[in-house]
Amino acid sequence: MNQKLHFSCYPVMKVTPILIVCLTLLLGACSLLSPEKEVTIDIPVSPTPLQKSLKGIWSLEMGSFSGEFQEKELDWSEGIPRKISMEWPKEVELLLLLTPPSWQPGLSPAPWGVYVSSLKDRGDISYKEGASISILMRILQAGVNLEGFNCSRFLEEMGTLDNPWQTDHELLMRQLGRQEMRSWYIRPKTLYRVNLTLPEGSWYFRSLLQEPVVSDGRTLEFTFPEGHTSLYNPASESVVEIQVDDHGEAVWMLTLAGNSHTTGACSVSSK
Known part of the structure; x- marks a missing residue:
């Protein structure tokens, strides 16, 4: 299934062989002279347990280093297409982010991203590239x-990491904004081993790069970065949020589908 985000309609007319030749030449000339090109983005298949939760309104952001920026909402209530196409200025690179529907207000899976160079008209959106593109998009939106x-x-360096979502994004945005980027600024956040008891079921991280955690209701040991982490259970539509501070202190909050909350402190074993 392919979704085109821009299209035109033409009146129906009687077509003759001569007219076909003329139209072919005319359309070819128009394509060469057009300031835009059609870019096609391939979308990966989502894990089966998450497909229901991913149906709904998605956010699409498109930008470039020269200042172009567009934002759209995509109604994918019937399911996620395998491809999308859009018109984009020729000779301009495309940074594209797709953010899935929220699990709960203000909390959604990590966006998927892709970079398409000015010389190409096709790209594969990925979970991994979403981390890099989201950093660049925030900087561009700030007017840098x-x-x-x-x-x-930059994408090559970030791509060498197992999970670029666990890098220090604040440091990267600060240095990129100053145009002082160096490869050694791509460093992971401080990680802590945290003991946490989750209700039974499969729990998915915001980034689909990480394998889901299967809980049998007993206490499990996790490795969480400093800051905010969340996991989602598609069967119960529950979310658990964990906040780890720079001293290794951690607290958690479990939100059920009916918005009832349970909170508590996590057991932090060591850095």
């Missing part, structure tokens, strides 16, 4: 000029 930025090198 990144023209001439070596995006391919």
Whole structure:
């Protein structure tokens, strides 16, 4: 299934062989002269247990280093298409983010991202590239000029990490905003081993790069980065949020489908 985000309609007319030739030449010339090109993005298949929760309103953000920015809402209540197409200025790179529907207000899975160079008209959106593209998009939205930025090198460096969502995004945004980017700024957040008891079931992290955790109701040991982490149980539509501070102190909150809350402190074993 392919979704086109932009299309035009033409009146029906009687077609003759001569007219076909003329139209072919005309459309070819228009394509060459058009300031835009059609870009097609391939979308991966989501894990089966999450497919129901991913139906709904998605957020689409598109930007470039030269200042273009567009934002749309996509109604994918009937399911996620395998491809989307959009019109985008020629000779302009495309940064694209797709954010799934929220699990709960203000809390959604991590966005998926893709970078399409100005020389290409096709790309594969991925969970992993979402981390890099979300950093760049936030910087561009803040009005920082990144023209001439070596995006391919940045994506390559981030791509060597198992989970780029666990890098220090604040540091990266600060240094990129100052145009002082160095590869050694791509560093992981401080990680802590946290003991946490989850209700039974499969729990998914915001980033689909991480394998789901299967809980039998007993206490499990996790490795969480400093800051906020959340997990989602699609069967019960419950969310657990964990906040770890820079001293290794951790608290959690479990929100059930009916918005009832349970909170508590986590047991932190060591860094």
